[in-house]
Amino acid sequence: MKMNKTSEEKEAVLGVFAALVRPLMRLAFEYGITAGEISGVIRRVYIKALEDRLTEQQRPTSDARLAAVAGLTRSDVAALREAQRAGAALSNRAYASLDQISSLLNVWSTHPNFSGAYGLTLDLDVQTTEGSPRRSYPELAAIACPTVDHDTMLMQLLAAGSVEIVDGQTVRCVSRAYVPKGSDVTRIERTGRFLGVAAGNFVHNLLRGESDPVYFERLVVADEVLNDSARDSFLKVTAERAQELLFELDTFLTHLPPSPANATGKKYGVGIYFFEEQAVNGPIARSVNLDNGAGDDRSTASEEIDVLTAKRRKE
Numbered sequence: 001m002k003m004n005k006t007s008e009e010k011e012a013v014l015g016v017f018a019a020l021v022r023p024l025m026r027l028a029f030e031y032g033i034t035a036g037e038i039s040g041v042i043r044r045v046y047i048k049a050l051e052d053r054l055t056e057q058q059r060p061t062s063d064a065r066l067a068a069v070a071g072l073t074r075s076d077v078a079a080l081r082e083a084q085r086a087g088a089a090l091s092n093r094a095y096a097s098l099d100q101i102s103s104l105l106n107v108w109s110t111h112p113n114f115s116g117a118y119g120l121t122l123d124l125d126v127q128t129t130e131g132s133p134r135r136s137y138p139e140l141a142a143i144a145c146p147t148v149d150h151d152t153m154l155m156q157l158l159a160a161g162s163v164e165i166v167d168g169q170t171v172r173c174v175s176r177a178y179v180p181k182g183s184d185v186t187r188i189e190r191t192g193r194f195l196g197v198a199a200g201n202f203v204h205n206l207l208r209g210e211s212d213p214v215y216f217e218r219l220v221v222a223d224e225v226l227n228d229s230a231r232d233s234f235l236k237v238t239a240e241r242a243q244e245l246l247f248e249l250d251t252f253l254t255h256l257p258p259s260p261a262n263a264t265g266k267k268y269g270v271g272i273y274f275f276e277e278q279a280v281n282g283p284i285a286r287s288v289n290l291d292n293g294a295g296d297d298r299s300t301a302s303e304e305i306d307v308l309t310a311k312r313r314k315e
Contacts, residue, residue: 020199046070047080096145096153098190101178104144104153105162109176110254114140119254121173126165137171156186176250194271216270225279235274242272 021038028038047066054061067077109119113135116122125136141150154171157163160180164172180186201215208214226234249270259265 020195043070043072043076044080044084047072047077048084051081096148096156098178098186098193100145100148101153101156101162104141104157105173105176105178106254107144108140108173111140111143113143119251121176123166124171126169126171156180197269198271198273238272238274246270246272 027033047070050066050069051061054065059065063074063077063081066072066081067074070077072080108114108121114122114124122135124140125132125134128136128138137154138150141148141153145153154163157178158165160178162173162175162178164174166172180190201217204212204215205217222230222234
């Protein structure tokens with residue numbers, strides 16, 4: 001890992017933070033969030049991350065040491081750490097997180113007690129009934145998310161259209177995807193989660209060690225301005241092809257050997273996103289290497305592909 005950082009690199013990293021925050025300003029304005037509140041969140045995240053880093057390195061984590069590294073006063077650091085500790089109670093929310101609901105849907109389609117051939121989910125009893133030949137939703141929830149209120153999770157699944165209740169007695173899974181409807185807390189949390197993992201991909205590739213794998217990252221970008229009709233066509237084919245690929249990858253994951261009970265480690269995934277950006281003068285290069293490293297496979301980490309190339313070749 002490269003240790004000597006130049007002032008130009010540091011300035012570029014600050015530019016990354018600016019680029020990440022800039023599109024989120026629309027959310028801030030919509031919800032009346034002030035610059036001071038955003039600054040407070042950034043400081044709190046910074047101090048928590050710094051505390052975790054020093055702990056991993058077995059170094060002191062006193063207020064004075066954190067303040068010296070962070071460039072803040074000791075009183076500021078003490079207040080931020082206290083806020084972090086007080087904020088821990090927020091994790092005891094009454095609703096289920098995206099991870100917890102995704103886990104339940106995954107268990108439903110992969111566990112032999114709740115699924116049939118080819119991952120076909122079985123209908124379940126709404127409540128556990130003695131003598132019933134079928135498994136029940138509470139039994140599924142107890143295995144997938146034992147610490148979450150089962151009724152609350154069921155209401156979230158119903159609201160999202162992931163499940164339906166038939167004749168008041170049967171819970172049926174109608175979609176393996178959980179996409180909440182409306183602008184609610186869960187959807188906002190979902191936005192934060194996936195923005196975070198996308199940023200984590202690039203940070204991993206920038207700072208990875210020699211033995212660490214390069215995480216896949218590719219862009220397909222039109223090198224000319226598209227009208228609404230062309231945009232909609234591009235969006236349609238993207239949605240169709242991407243959905244097919246994601247289902248194929250999901251099926252692949254379900255056939256991997258199961259992890260040991262109580263296994264710890266990291267989860268991995270792939271995200272596909274349609275995006276827009278402000279047009280710039282001149283065409284975008286068909287293949288752009290965003291890494292200046294030489295002599296290893298880092299140069300394959302980032303690439304932009306011209307989606308109009310094939311069309312030009314035909315012409």
